[in-house]
Amino acid sequence: MAEDETTAAAREADARYYADNYPDYEAQNPERKIGYYRRHVDAFFDKSCPKRLHDMGCAYAKFLKSLDPSWEIFGSDLNTYAIEQARQRVARGTFTVAGVTADSPFAAVTFGAVTAFDVLEHVPDLEAAARGIDAQLAPRGILVFVVPVYDGLTGPIVRLLDRDPTHVHKKPRRFWIDWAERHFQVVHWEGVLRYLLPGGFSYVHAPGRICRGHLPAILVACRKR
Numbered sequence: 365m366a367e368d369e370t371t372a373a374a375r376e377a378d379a380r381y382y383a384d385n386y387p388d389y390e391a392q393n394p395e396r397k398i399g400y401y402r403r404h405v406d407a408f409f410d411k412s413c414p415k416r417l418h419d420m421g422c423a424y425a426k427f428l429k430s431l432d433p434s435w436e437i438f439g440s441d442l443n444t445y446a447i448e449q450a451r452q453r454v455a456r457g458t459f460t461v462a463g464v465t466a467d468s469p470f471a472a473v474t475f476g477a478v479t480a481f482d483v484l485e486h487v488p489d490l491e492a493a494a495r496g497i498d499a500q501l502a503p504r505g506i507l508v509f510v511v512p513v514y515d516g517l518t519g520p521i522v523r524l525l526d527r528d529p530t531h532v533h534k535k536p537r538r539f540w541i542d543w544a545e546r547h548f549q550v551v552h553w554e555g556v557l558r559y560l561l562p563g564g565f566s567y568v569h570a571p572g573r574i575c576r577g578h579l580p581a582i583l584v585a586c587r588k589r
Contacts, residue, residue: 378445385528388564389424397558397569398430401508401583405477408551408585410504413476418500420464421483425450428457440469466492466499474502480509482581484540485533494547501588507548508585510556513537516578518557537582548586555579 382389405417415435419428422439423446431437437454440462441447450459462469464480464487478497487493497507514523515536523534533539537555544550555576559568576582 375444375448378443381443381530382445385530388560391564391567392558392560393426394567394569395430397567398427400569400571401427401479401481401510402430404508404552404583404585405479405506408506408508408587409477410506410587413502413505414474416473416475417477417479418470418473418475420478420480420497421486422446422450422459425454425457425459427479427481429454438470438473438475463487464493464496465489466495468496468500470500473500474505475500476502476505478505478507480507482510482512484509485511485531485535488532490533490543494543498547498588503588505588506551506585507544507588508583509544510581510583511535511540512581513540516580518578518580522580537577540582540584544584544586549589550584550586552583552585554583556581556583 386392417435418438420440422428422441425439428437428439437457439450439457439459442461442463444461447459447461450457460469464483478500484490484493512522512526513536514534541550541553554571554573557568557570557579558581561568571583572579
C-alpha cells in the first residue's frame, strides 16, 4: 500500500474510533462539564508558575478552547483525526500527535498545568506516564485528571456500560489515588456522576465529595513535589 493510502486508512480508522465509541462526543461534553474542569485548574493553579497548559488526550480541544487568552495552550493526542479537528477548532493552540509517555511531545516547554480528562485509563505504562508528566511540570505545577472507576455501588454499572476496548485499566478509585500519591502531592479528589440520558438530549454531571467513594468517576488534583 502506498504511503498516502496508508495515511488515509489510518485517518479513517481514527475517525471511526470516535464514531464507534463516542458518537455523542459533543453532548457528552457540555459547557457545565468543561467549566467544572476549568474551575479546578483555576482553583489549584499556582500563580508562580507559567500560565501554560498541556491537555493530554485533548481530543477535539473543547476544553482548551474554553480557556481564556491569558493561557498558552498545548494539546496532544494519539488520534490523528482528533488532532486535525483540534487544529481546525482552536487556531491559537499548539497541537501534536503523541501518546502519554515518559518523553514529552513538547520537550522544550515547561507547564504550569497538565490535564488528562478520561485519558489515563487508556495508557498502558502509567509509571512512564507519571515520569513524563513530572518532567513537564514547573515547580509547584499541577496535574488535574479524571478517570472512570469500577468499584463502589456504581462499579458494576460502569463495567456494564463501558464498551471502549482501549480502556486498559478498569480499576477502583484507590488504585488511582495510590498512583497519584506515589508520584505527586494529592491536594484534592472528589467523585463525579456523569451520564448521557437516552436520546442524547441531556447530560447529567454532578460532582461531589460526600459520595465520592461510590460515584462512577473521580477528579484528582495533584501538585509537583
